[in-house]
Amino acid sequence: MSTIVSLRNVRKEFKGFEALKGVDLDVESGEILVVLGPSGAGKSTMLRTINYLVKPDDGEVYFEGQRLSTATLKELRKVRSKIGFVFQHFNLFSHLNALDNVAIGRVKVKGESWESARKQAMKYLEKVGLTDKAYNYPAQLSGGQKQRVAIARALAMEPDVLLFDEPTSALDPSLVGEVLKVMKSLALEGRTMIVVTHEMGFAKSVATRIVYMENGQVVEESSPQQFFTFPESDGARRFINSILERV
C-alpha cells in the first residue's frame, strides 16, 4: 500500500474564522476513510484542500507524492482530474443531459471525441443504474438520480481517489439508500474513498478507518469498531450519543 493523500499542518481561515487549525492526515490507497464530526468542524474544507478547490493558508498537501503548493496550474489540473469529487448539492451541469454531464470531462480534459466519450459515459451510467435516464436533463431527475449521475461523472475520469462531501445530506430520506448502495459497490471494488458523511450505518459497515474532526482539528483516528464502542475523546463520545439519541 502506498500513501495517496497527505496533509501536513494544513490551516485555512475564512474572514477571521479558523476553519482548519493545522490538520495532519495520511490516506493509503485502497482505504475507505470516513470523516465524521459536528457541522462547522472543517470536514468539507479539509476535503476541498485535497484537490485545492480550497487553497490552504499554510501547511502542505501532497497528492501521490506531489506537493500541490508548488505545482503549476497545469499540474494542478492534472491532479484534479485524478481526484473524483462528489458534492452535497450534486452540481450537475444543468444545460447538459445526464450522458453529456458524464462525458464532458473526458472530452475537455482528456481530449477524447464526443462520440467515444459518450460511449464510455454510457458504461458509467450503467454502473450507477441510470442508462434509461441518459438523455434526461438534471431538472428532470430526482435528487438520488442526480447524485448517481454525479458519481458517474466523477468515475468517468478514472480517478485514483474519490472524495464525497456529504453526498446524501441534501436528499429525501427515501432516496438516500440508492446512493449509499452505489457507494458501497464502489468500496467493494477496492477504490480509495474519502467520505464526509453523517450516515452512521455506512461508516460502521463500509469504513476501514474513521477520522473524527472537531473545531478544525482531527481529534481522533481509529477503526470503526473501536470508534463506535470505545471513543477516546469526550467530543466523540458526545457526538456518538447525540446521533444515537436522535432515533
Add this chain to the structure above:
Amino acid sequence: MRGENISLSRKQFKMNQNVKRIVRKIFTAAGIVLLAAIFYLAIAKVYPFNWGVVARYKSMFLKGLLITFQVSAVSILISFGLGLIFSIMKTSKIEFFKDIASIYVWIFRNTPLLVVILLTYYGVGTIFNLNRFWAAVLALSLFEGAYMTEIIRSGIEAVDPGEIEAAHSLGMTNSQIFLSIVFPQAIRISLPPLIGQMISLVKDSSLASVIALGELTMMGRQVGTSSFATFESYIVVAFIYIMLTSVLSILGRYLERRMSLA
C-alpha cells in the same frame, strides 16, 4: 375499461378547454376591432381621413422601412458584440477590466439617447467624417450595448457557482469552463431580456430622425408635411414599427423554445 373511459373523458375535457380558449380569444379580438372601428368612425366625423394620399407615397415608406431595418440590424449585431465583450470584462477577476466596463455602462446608461446621437453626429461625426447612417449606428450600438452588458452580466452571474466548482474538480481550464459551462447558460438565461432590448433598439432608432437620417419616422414626417395627411402617415409608421418588432418577438420566442431544456 373504467380507466379507459376516464382518460377518454379527460381528453375530451382538455379539448373542450382548448376550444373555449380559442373562442375566448376570437371574441376578444372581435371586441377590439369593433372598438377601434367605433373610435375610427368617431374621429372620421371631424377629421376627414384620406388614405389615398398615403398610398401614393408608398415608396417613401418602403425606403424608410429599409433604412430603419438596416440601421437596426447592424446596431443589434454591434451592440450584442459590445454587450458580450463588456459583460465578460465586468465579470472578470481583473480589476482594470471591471473598471473599464463599469465606466462604459455608467456613461451610456446615464446619457439620453437623443444626446448620444447628437454627440456622435455633430461631435465625433464631424471629426472622423461619419455619415448619418454610421453616426446613428455608432450611437445606437454604444447606447444599447451598455444595457446588453448588464443583461448578459446578470446572466453570467446567475450560473450556479457549484457547477463552476464541479468543472474545476474535473480539471477543466478557466476558458473551457467559461465557454462550455458558463456562457451557454448565461445566454439562455438572458435571452428574453436581450430580445426585449433589441426591440427597444428598433424603436429607439426613430430618434435618428433628428440627424435627418431618412429612416421610417423621418419619412413619415415628410409624407405627412407634403401631403397634409399627417395623422394617416403616422398611423402607417406606427403600424410598420409594430410589424417589425413583432417579427423580433416571434423570432425570440422560437429561439427560447429551441434553447429550453427538453
